[in-house]
Amino acid sequence: MAELVIVDRDGAEHRVEGKAGVSLMETLREMDYGVAAICGGMCSCATCHIYVDETWLSRLPAPQGDELELLQELTSRRPTSRLCCQVEFTPALDGLKVAIAPDE
Amino acid sequence: MEQGVIVIGAGQAASTAVETLRKEGFTGEITLVGDEPELPYSRPPLSKKFLAGELAEERLLLKAQSFYDSHQVRLRLGTRATQLSTQTRTVTLDTGETLNYSKLLLCTGSSPRRVSVPGHDLQGIHYLRSKSDVARLAHELTANRRIVIVGAGYIGLEVAATCRQLGLQVDVLEMAERIMNRVVASPVSDFFAQEHAKAGVNIHTRHSLAGFLADPQGRVCAVQTTDGAQWPADLVLVGVGGLPNTELAARAGLTIDNGVAVDLYCQTSDPDVYAAGDCANQFSTHYQRRLRLESVDNAFEQAKTAAQNLLGKSLAHDKIPWFWSDQYDLKLLISGINMDFDQGVLRGDPSTRSFTYCYLRGNELLAVDCINQAKDYMASKRLIADRTSMDLMRLADISVPLREATAQG
Numbered sequence: 001m002a003e004l005v006i007v008d009r010d011g012a013e014h015r016v017e018g019k020a021g022v023s024l025m026e027t028l029r030e031m032d033y034g035v036a037a038i039c040g041g042m043c044s045c046a047t048c049h050i051y052v053d054e055t056w057l058s059r060l061p062a063p064q065g066d067e068l069e070l071l072q073e074l075t076s077r078r079p080t081s082r083l084c085c086q087v088e089f090t091p092a093l094d095g096l097k098v099a100i101a102p103d104e
Numbered sequence: 105m106e107q108g109v110i111v112i113g114a115g116q117a118a119s120t121a122v123e124t125l126r127k128e129g130f131t132g133e134i135t136l137v138g139d140e141p142e143l144p145y146s147r148p149p150l151s152k153k154f155l156a157g158e159l160a161e162e163r164l165l166l167k168a169q170s171f172y173d174s175h176q177v178r179l180r181l182g183t184r185a186t187q188l189s190t191q192t193r194t195v196t197l198d199t200g201e202t203l204n205y206s207k208l209l210l211c212t213g214s215s216p217r218r219v220s221v222p223g224h225d226l227q228g229i230h231y232l233r234s235k236s237d238v239a240r241l242a243h244e245l246t247a248n249r250r251i252v253i254v255g256a257g258y259i260g261l262e263v264a265a266t267c268r269q270l271g272l273q274v275d276v277l278e279m280a281e282r283i284m285n286r287v288v289a290s291p292v293s294d295f296f297a298q299e300h301a302k303a304g305v306n307i308h309t310r311h312s313l314a315g316f317l318a319d320p321q322g323r324v325c326a327v328q329t330t331d332g333a334q335w336p337a338d339l340v341l342v343g344v345g346g347l348p349n350t351e352l353a354a355r356a357g358l359t360i361d362n363g364v365a366v367d368l369y370c371q372t373s374d375p376d377v378y379a380a381g382d383c384a385n386q387f388s389t390h391y392q393r394r395l396r397l398e399s400v401d402n403a404f405e406q407a408k409t410a411a412q413n414l415l416g417k418s419l420a421h422d423k424i425p426w427f428w429s430d431q432y433d434l435k436l437l438i439s440g441i442n443m444d445f446d447q448g449v450l451r452g453d454p455s456t457r458s459f460t461y462c463y464l465r466g467n468e469l470l471a472v473d474c475i476n477q478a479k480d481y482m483a484s485k486r487l488i489a490d491r492t493s494m495d496l497m498r499l500a501d502i503s504v505p506l507r508e509a510t511a512q513g
Contacts, residue, residue, distance in 0.1 A: 073482030
């Protein structure tokens with residue numbers, strides 16, 4: 001079992017089992033403190049914005065294309081921002097720590 | 105406040121409402137009544153990746169069963185609400201049971217508009233709204249078969265793109281003079297028509313449906329248009345818009361106006377009944393007109409508002425709506441409503457397959473269509489909400505970021 005550490009908008013940490021082989025969004029949309037993911041993972045809405053813990057950032061491929069364009073226009077954007085529908089969770093990412101970004 | 109909430113319908117709006125009720129700390133009973141036998145699922149992929157067989161069924165679910173269990177939501181799926189009485193605050197189900205509510209939320213959605221021309225009930229004629237519609241359609245989609253699609257709106261064109269990817273021969277019949285006539289301006293419509301033509305879709309505009317012809321087995325074999333032309337078909341998809349599901353509300357005496365009429369708070373003409381999503385018709389203060397929108401975003405936002413308000417808040421819903429459509433590798437993102445625009449400005453060159461079309465009234469930005477232009481789309485949301493006056497010269501220059509193309513004081 002690969003674990004995902006999620007920091008919610010109130011700063012509380014949650015440890016959950018991550019669904020491997022699909023995007024982080026599919027795990028995070030099930031959580032009460034998770035993401036809205038209105039478009040369902042089509043990279044069209046930027047409502048699944050997260051911050052990746054800096055120590056993990058280099059282990060993820062950099063955002064590209066539409067994701068990058070959407071991120072660039074978010075007021076809450078940071079260098080660690082990702083849209084979690086574009087980040088595939090794998091067992092190799094066991095322990096990955098992410099924080100839910102504020103609602104825009 | 106301990107009370108029971110019944111949500112009728114089990115789509116995006118219902119799923120969001122249930123989640124919001126619990127997030128807001130509501131501890132009373134929640135019952136979700138849905139006529140489909142499925143947990144709430146995401147509909148947009150139905151005409152795209154799911155139809156193409158590229159998305160597993162369980163990935164359509166908005167929430168897993170465990171969510172409803174842990175949030176104590178009573179699921180009454182595969183069950184239809186047949187009667188609503190606002191006097192006794194009861195809902196009767198097709199099982200014969202009667203349920204009491206303190207507050208009710210109608211998320212009954214919309215249904216494809218059915219055509220009633222001769223031959224309309226032949227085998228091989230499809231509509232697309234639900235997972236079961238896809239199940240029937242998908243097994244017919246084999247390479248080299250001929251599909252005739254009636255209607256060049258989102259559903260028709262998304263299915264056309266998917267069918268070309270699967271190797272079918274595709275004809276699209278559209279009665280208007282151009283495709284996506286109701287939603288986008290000519291430059292955008294023309295661009296998509298060219299892309300479909302390049303992909304091998306045969307689009308025939310100004311052709312109105314007259315009827316369907318049957319083979320000796322009683323299966324559709326051709327579509328006839330009013331000019332007398334016949335279009336051979338192994339199967340047909342009809343995508344000519346949606347109608348709100350208002351029967352239950354209408355019989356209960358609620359005010360209906362192209363949908364269940366709700367106020368800014370998503371409340372219907374009965375104070376204990378709210379409505380959200382495709383079935384609801386709401387006044388938009390931003391656009392100063394009543395709107396009934398069929399979109400995931402609208403279902404989500406109205407349901408969130410309705411759920412909070414039925415717990416006692418009074419939040420007005422007036423967000424700028426947005427829409428998207430995927431056809432081939434083209435992502436069309438639309439922000440705002442372009443009705444009443446008096447000028448359009450093109451940003452960028454459609455031949456690069458990345459451009460934006462802006463709709464304005466005077467200099468005020470009303471809406472944008474962004475084709476492979478996610479950046480403009482994101483920037484447009486605030487500009488539209490703030491009724492920003494644009495500088496038309498700078499707006500037409502795609503090298504100027506959209507948020508900097510505003511009129512200077």
